[in-house]
Amino acid sequence: MKVTRREFIRDGVAAFTVSFAAPAFLADIARAQGALSRSLVVVYLGGGNDALSTVVPYQDAFYYSRRPAIAIPAGQVLQIGSDSSGKALGLHPRLGGLRTIFNEGRLAIVQRTGYANSSRSHFQGTDIWGTADPNAPTGLGWLGRYLDTLPSPVDPLIAWNTMRETPRALVARNVAVPAIPNAQTYSLSSPNGAAEALNERNAATGMSAHLPADRPHLSFVNGSIRAALSTLDRVSSVNTYAPSVAYPNNGFALALRTVAASMVRGIGTRVYWVQTGGYDTHSNQGNAGGGAYANLMGTFGDSLFAFYSDLRNQGLLNDTLILQFSEFGRRISENGSAGTDHGAGGVMMAIGGTARGGIFGTAASLDPGNPTLENSGADVRYETDFRAVYARVLDGWLGADSVAILGGNFRANAPAII
Template identity: 35%
Template sequence: MSNPMSRREFLGLSLKTMTAFGLTPLLFNSFAEQFVKADSVASTDPVLVVIQLTGGNDGLNTIIPYGIGAYYDARPTIGYKQNEVIQINNTLAFQQSLKGLSSIYGDGKLAIIQNVGYPDSSRSHFEAQEIWQTSSPNRIETTGWVGRYTDLANEKKDPLFALTVGATTKALDAENLQYPRIDDPRAFKFVMHAKADEIARRDRAISAMYNNFDRGLSALTASDRLVKTSKYQDPTSLYPSKYGFSQRLSFIAQCIASGLSTKAYVTELEGGFDEHESERNSHARVLSTFDQNLYAFYQDLRQRNVLDRVVIVVYSEFGRRVHENASGGTDHGTANPVFVIGGKVKGGLYGDLPNFHNLDAFGDFKYGIDFRSVFGTLAESWMGIPTKSIMFGKTYETLPIF
């Protein structure tokens, strides 16, 4: 017979469990209860998934103006030739790694919003990321744009109304609630599939420690129910991997399909986008990783019959310089394309072509669409919250993407 778990062992296990979820005991209890309820919930509410490409993706080598000669003048070694792209029309094309994105575009479910930015764009990773996440270019804010949406929409104060998966972001910072973060779905899986002897030892330890403390016992009960009822699985064969970005997106798809009450998810693909040198091959590789996973996520949502409930927005904190540098790479720039994907999205091109003949004082593209127009459109046209309610009383152009 195994020895009872010590207080130190129990506290260690408890902390690992809670930090794996990014949850307090109360939130862990709520999370468990929501998963239990999910079997009988058939939600039709809209869901938003925000994906940040962290590091500053080179938008000009993502959606390529292969029909414009000035593109090749600016990028004589890292530019893509006309036989190396997937054509959208006679001027624009997908980078050759983006076969999945091209397929989604062909389905009419991808909106490509060109030249997105804001005045006096920051070229600092940290500052630019915070600007996008808070939608505040001019002053520091304590709340994020998605967090402000939850302050208005989450009337029941549901702690699972929003969720961060494998990302560090201010986008979900809110005044009314702190939303959980799941750093690693593998830890989530480990917690949910605890062995029987581990559960028994935990039962004895927590019963001895908590006695009549209902909060601890209710968390224990809820976690046991979670173990018994969860439908969590590793990523299917749709995904290129069982780890990292694949696992994050697969986990989000499972949560949405389960009927979980979460209405907003934030995640990221980090690393590989800050291409200051030798960009030609490395950028293609990171775009391929992004593309394969995003297309798998799209197919996963469609197979689970929830694609019409979901809108995915993909952005990076800034684009790259128009001209390549001496190291065969690109330095920090400004305006960039943003992707919006979903079953109810009106696919197509939005905004003007990149203008190589009207650059700013630094030789970068001038933005054509304010990023707050994109987020404001998502808030108002998709999530049902007036743009000015999350944009500090201001309104921006509504894009006809729905």
């Protein structure tokens, strides 16, 4: 059966062809949308962070009796004082950098964050934190909905995801958030020399401008290609960044370093997404002396402290807010594998030059009958709805309307972290 090329092209289809904004024009948009204004850096600890090992209630006898193998000895925690209920608290011994930030008054710790009937599933839980709607774990993300409120045209680099996959929180209706795990490889190569490479790039740009109405899936992929091609040149500018401090050698620190570079270069991004995994510590969690969790805290704390120090040296600290969360806290009692299973309430943190440091909320009492617990005393019950923290960030940092974005008013109980 002989086939001609006619069978490969289709005619008369309704389509839009988008015009391409020149890079100079995009930079103008970026400036107009606040290249020099505030940035939000969201840090997600993937797997369900064991909040009781991050912020340790080191005078609670049940903490020790329920965690004989993995409790952190009271003498080794980094004391940060007491919360409003009088519970003495200490940071994990590997969080020395965070204690410094705390002592500088720029680390806000929000205890017992979560929501009613917390999902113990990683995937549903992560989606719920992403959509900020426990009843609707699919659909647009809370940061995506914020991005959708920005006036059009939106700079394609308004947000920057350092992971390969777009997290639920950044899923927007009108903005394709670029995924840039590594600025070094965020470039376009060619099998040919420079002149021919330019021809190819022009062709790819033209092809991706085609948005067929009857094939939205093609339009979607073309949208990604377009967003990539229109951000390449600005992203490459971060590759020459020389940080003011040495960052640890791990993927999380590398991502933070790239974020700092992008801020210093002023390329216009307002929302960054950074994540580090390994928090699903079902077994061999270890204790203060070492082990899996201590390594996680070392990576988390040391990297964040390098980032904080770099931003401080670059004069960017006051324009930056770091917001940390995880999809759930873990079970109070350790399991037989010297680890912890999936639990409920967790801990959030906010760091920034203008963050109001301190301890917000109250720690749970870990005696099994206590009303601060749930699931027959097995898990920590949430006290602060995570959406109240989001509301504070949206209203107080991003200058948005949290009621519209979150679909409800969570301002009343929002901790005053900024």
